[in-house]
Amino acid sequence: MCKKNEMRKKYISFRDSMSSDSLLEKSSILAQRLNELDCVKNAETLMCYVSFGSEVYTHDIINNWLSQGKQVCVPRVVKTKGKSLEAVKISSLQELEPGTYGVLEPATGQNNTVSPDLIDVVIVPGCAFDLHRNRMGYGAGYYDRFLKLISDNCLKVGVAFDFQVMDEIPCDELDIPMDIIITEDKII
Template sequence: MKKEIRNKIINNRSNLTEIEIIEKSNIIFRKLKEIDIYKNASNVMLYISFNNEVLTKPIIEDLFQANKRVFIPVTISETKELIVSELLSIEGDLEIGNFGVLEPKKNCLRPFSPHELDLIIVPGVAFDPRGYRIGYGAGYYDRFLPQVPNNVPKASIAFDLQIIDFVPSETYDMPVEYIITENRTIKCNLDN
């Protein structure tokens, strides 16, 4: 079932034009900037967007301008492990890595403890109002998030078309607390 949902949402998202992606991403970014968990965070982990995702480059640039530290995930395909690495330069640090996603060059890998993060912006394909998500299917975040202290806020940014009524979840799945779309900010809880 997750595979069908994933394929449907990716297909729907692929129908967005470049202009729609930019306009909707700008609205989402403005809404994200208004939330306290973003304003108060100093060490923010987020991903480098690709494949018609909400654009994250403006967020990264905003964090740099505010003298905040930016961290991105690095996937280790042999162990299916995700490590956190500090990003100092979008242009200088990155190269195409696993899954065609930009990742730090080997000499720009700067591992960082997940315990020191103030905010994690978690990627996903589909979300429900409870905060459960369907990712891309490799399970990297499913293995990573349990290593992060519970008090570290987790949020996701997505287009409204990625919100569905219900995501099938397993006991190990960890929901995010916020989902920000161009149309709404969802404060997730299991009562939704």
């Protein structure tokens, strides 16, 4: 666990050192690659994290999908059920407010939750990924618990900057691997 925490800090530090112009440019290239995938084009219900800090910027991805009339869900932390996420359908990013850890999420009163097994594609953040499509999250296990609830047909897509992908990262039986990882330079 200590090694994972050190790696998290290292990769978040790398990300934080990027200029905002570079972050937005690489995020835009990555978004274009993502939206060219047939599984994304054909998806009816998509879930995407709302980017925070130096994460791959997802606001444009979400707005693009909303403008196409797709059903878009974003995660909301459920405090009454331990460390869990639920998918909440939104019609605009303007509906969101700072929630857990300061990340934008739907207000607690919004009851547009979508069953995880109805989601076609879920976009997942991470600190680091590897060539085996393993993901290292932020250490709280929110996404790993949520991803156990989605259908086998749901595509799990990790998005990251190229420098966040390593040959191999430490993982255990609780870590859920991605189906695809997309960076500004490649698709794994």
